[in-house]
Amino acid sequence: MKLIFTKSNLLKGVGIVLKAVPTRTTMSILECILIDATANEIKFTANDMELGIETKIEGDIVEKGKIAIDAKIFSEIVRKLPDNDITIETDSNYNAIITCEKSMFNISGKAGDDFSYIPMIEKSKCITIPQFYLKEVINQTIFSIAANDNNKMMTGELFEVRDNELKVVALDGHRIAIRTIKLDGKADDIKVVVPGKTLNEISKILSNDVDAIVNIYFTNNHILFEFDNTIVVSRLIEGEYFKINQMLSSDYETKIFVNKKEFLNCIDRATLLIKENDKKPIIINVTDGSLELKVNSAIGSLNENIDISKEGKDIMIGFNPKFLIDALRVIEDEEISIYLVNSKAPCFIKDKEEKYIYLILPVNFNA
Amino acid sequence: MKLIFTKSNLLKGVGIVLKAVPTRTTMSILECILIDATANEIKFTANDMELGIETKIEGDIVEKGKIAIDAKIFSEIVRKLPDNDITIETDSNYNAIITCEKSMFNISGKAGDDFSYIPMIEKSKCITIPQFYLKEVINQTIFSIAANDNNKMMTGELFEVRDNELKVVALDGHRIAIRTIKLDGKADDIKVVVPGKTLNEISKILSNDVDAIVNIYFTNNHILFEFDNTIVVSRLIEGEYFKINQMLSSDYETKIFVNKKEFLNCIDRATLLIKENDKKPIIINVTDGSLELKVNSAIGSLNENIDISKEGKDIMIGFNPKFLIDALRVIEDEEISIYLVNSKAPCFIKDKEEKYIYLILPVNFNA
Numbered sequence A, B: 001m002k003l004i005f006t007k008s009n010l011l012k013g014v015g016i017v018l019k020a021v022p023t024r025t026t027m028s029i030l031e032c033i034l035i036d037a038t039a040n041e042i043k044f045t046a047n048d049m050e051l052g053i054e055t056k057i058e059g060d061i062v063e064k065g066k067i068a069i070d071a072k073i074f075s076e077i078v079r080k081l082p083d084n085d086i087t088i089e090t091d092s093n094y095n096a097i098i099t100c101e102k103s104m105f106n107i108s109g110k111a112g113d114d115f116s117y118i119p120m121i122e123k124s125k126c127i128t129i130p131q132f133y134l135k136e137v138i139n140q141t142i143f144s145i146a147a148n149d150n151n152k153m154m155t156g157e158l159f160e161v162r163d164n165e166l167k168v169v170a171l172d173g174h175r176i177a178i179r180t181i182k183l184d185g186k187a188d189d190i191k192v193v194v195p196g197k198t199l200n201e202i203s204k205i206l207s208n209d210v211d212a213i214v215n216i217y218f219t220n221n222h223i224l225f226e227f228d229n230t231i232v233v234s235r236l237i238e239g240e241y242f243k244i245n246q247m248l249s250s251d252y253e254t255k256i257f258v259n260k261k262e263f264l265n266c267i268d269r270a271t272l273l274i275k276e277n278d279k280k281p282i283i284i285n286v287t288d289g290s291l292e293l294k295v296n297s298a299i300g301s302l303n304e305n306i307d308i309s310k311e312g313k314d315i316m317i318g319f320n321p322k323f324l325i326d327a328l329r330v331i332e333d334e335e336i337s338i339y340l341v342n343s344k345a346p347c348f349i350k351d352k353e354e355k356y357i358y359l360i361l362p363v364n365f366n367a
Helices: A007-020 A071-080 A131-139 A196-205 A260-273 A321-329 B007-020 B071-080 B131-139 B196-205 B260-273 B321-329
Strands: A002-006 A032-037 A042-047 A051-057 A060-063 A065-070 A085-090 A095-100 A103-108 A125-130 A156-162 A165-171 A175-182 A190-195 A213-218 A222-227 A230-235 A254-259 A282-287 A290-296 A300-307 A309-312 A315-319 A335-340 A347-350 A356-360 B002-006 B032-037 B042-047 B051-057 B060-063 B065-070 B085-090 B095-100 B103-108 B125-130 B156-162 B165-171 B175-182 B190-195 B213-218 B222-227 B230-235 B254-259 B282-287 B290-296 B300-307 B309-312 B315-319 B335-340 B347-350 B356-360
Touching (some): A065 A071, A071 A103, A125 A131, A131 A213, A156 A196, A190 A230, A254 A260, A260 A290, A260 A321, A260 B071, A315 A321, B002 B007, B007 B032, B007 B051, B032 B071, B051 B196, B131 B196, B156 B196, B175 B321, B196 B230, B254 B260, B260 B290, B260 B300, B260 B335
Antiparallel strands (some): A002 A060, A032 A065, A085 A095, A103 B300, A125 A213, A213 A222, A222 A230, A282 A315, A290 A300, A300 B103, B032 B042, B051 B230, B156 B165, B213 B222, B222 B230, B335 B347
C-alpha cells in the first residue's frame, strides 16, 4: 500500500475516527485505526465494539492495500510532522513507513484482516436535522445522565420521535433534562436509548454549521449517524426507558421570573463556600419581588438578594447548587421561569413552548 | 476596620501576594493574607517564612485596622464578585464581612498580630534592571535547576554581579544554563544563590514592560526585589555555589550551525517514540552539511536529516532529547552554534558574546 495525503486532510480524518478508539482495552487491535485503500477510495475506521466510526479521506492511492496501525501514536506523528504532503507506505511485514519532507517514521502495524469492520445498518427509519442542532441538544442535556454504571439505562439518553418532533431526555435520579426539536417533513415514531459515551464523542465531531445536516438512522439495536464523509454507528442500550411523563406536572404554587445570568452568578459565588463532597445545600427564600440566596458552611456564609417577579405563594427551598448551575448554563433565554410547589417537590425550569424542561429535586436543609 | 476597593485593584493586589502563600502548611496563619490599614495606606502581605511579598493597594480607608484572612477563599470570593466597589469590614471577633452590590460574604479571620511581617532588609548593595529582563532571564534558566531536594544548592540559581554584569546560573548535574545581562552604572560585586521557588513566583508577577524597572537588594541572608508597589523578600540558600568556570571550556572539535526551529521540531518529533521514564537517547550523526537524527524504540523508529554547516570533525553523539528541547525553546536566535568535542564530552550551545551558554552532557548509546 502507498498513499499520499495533505497533512490537513490526514489530521482531520484521524481526529474523527480517534473518537472511537478506547483509552483502555486488553485487545490491542481495538487501539488501531484501519486504513483501507483496497478499493478506489481511502477509508479510516475505528471501532471499540460499542461505537464505530468510519470516514473517507481525500488522498492519492499510489498502491492499493490496507493496514491497521496504533491510533494514538499515528495521530501524534501526523500532528508533529511538517505541514506538507505525507506518504504512508507499508511493507510485507506490516510496517508502516510514514514520510514527510526529510522525516521518516517506521511503525509496526497489524494485518487489516484482524480488524472488525463496523456493522452494516439497514437504512429504513430516518430523521434529518442540522448538525449544529444535534450538537446543541446533546450539550444541553448530557450533564444529566448518571456518571456511574449502577443503572445502565441512566447512562444513556432517550431519543424519541413522535408527531414530527425529536425529544431528547437525560436523567440521573435527581434531575431530568428534556429538549425538543421540530423536524422538517414526516418521520416514523421512534423510541431508543443512545449511550451517553456515543453522544459525547459525536458532539465533538459534529460541525457548528447550521447548513450542514446529519441523517440519523434507527434499527432495533443500532443508531447510525451519517454526515459529511463520516458514519458513526453505535449500539443502543436495551430495555424500556423511564416513564417520564408521570414525573412531569404543570401544577405549581409559585412561579418566579428571574434574570438568568444574575441567578447563575449568584449560585456560582455560593459554591465557593461549599467544598466538594460536602452535601451543603444552598437555600433559596422567595418572597414578593425578591429572591434571597443563603449558604452557611464551615468556611463562612453568603447572603445575596436578587430582584425577581413572583406569582403565588412565598417559599423556602434547598438545592444542590451544581444541578441548578448545570441547567442554567445551557439555557439561552435571558429571563427564565421557575415553577415550584413546595420545599419537598421538584422545581421546573422551562419555557412556555416547553422546548426545554429542567426538573431538579430539592434537598433537605436546616432553616 | 472598613476599607473600600475597586474590584480590579483588589484582584491585582491579592493576585500578587497570593504567590507567597504556601499550598500546604500546618500553620494556618501562613495560609492568610494580612490586610494592614493601621496607617494611612493599605498593605497586603503574605509570608511563608522563606518568601514574603508585600504590596500596597489603592482603596478608601473608612476605618483603620488590620486582619488576617484565608488567602485562597478570599481570592476566590473577590474573583467571583460583580465588577463593582467591594467593601471589607471587620467586627470585634475578627469576622470579615465582604460586600459588593447585593452580595454579602462573612468569613472568619484572625488577629493581625499573629502574623509574621516580612523582615526588614538593609538596602545597601543594589542593582537595577528592567522587570522584563529579570523575568526573561529567569524563564531562560529556571528549567535547569534540580527538581528534587537531594542537593539543596541545585534547587537555586546563582546570581553573580561582577564587572557590571549580572550572570544567572542554573544547573542540575546533567546540564548548565547561563545567562548574562549588562548592567547600567557601577555595581558592587555580589554572589548569592536564590531559591528556585522564589524566582518562579516572582517571574509571574513581574511586568512585561521594558520601561518598568526592579531594584534588587542583597544582604548575606536575603534578597529583596522592589518594583511598582510591591516588595518581595526571600531567604538565600547558604553555602558556596559550584565552581562553574572549570566546567566551561572553549575547545571544540566540531562546530555546527543549524536552524533552531528546524532542529527543535525534529527533536520534538523524536520524543513521540520515547515514553516517559524510558531513558532512550536520540542519536545525532553529524557529517559535512548534514545532521542525521535517529531514534529507535519499542514504539518504532525515526530518521530525519537536517541541512547544517559544519566545521571540524564528523561526530556521532547521544542526548536526552528533553535537555536539548528545554534549551532550544528559550533561545531567541534563528540560527544557533553548537560546539562538540567527542561523544563523551558536554556539548555547548552558545552565542558569540556568550550572552547565553547552555551546556548539556551527552548520554551513552548503542550505535
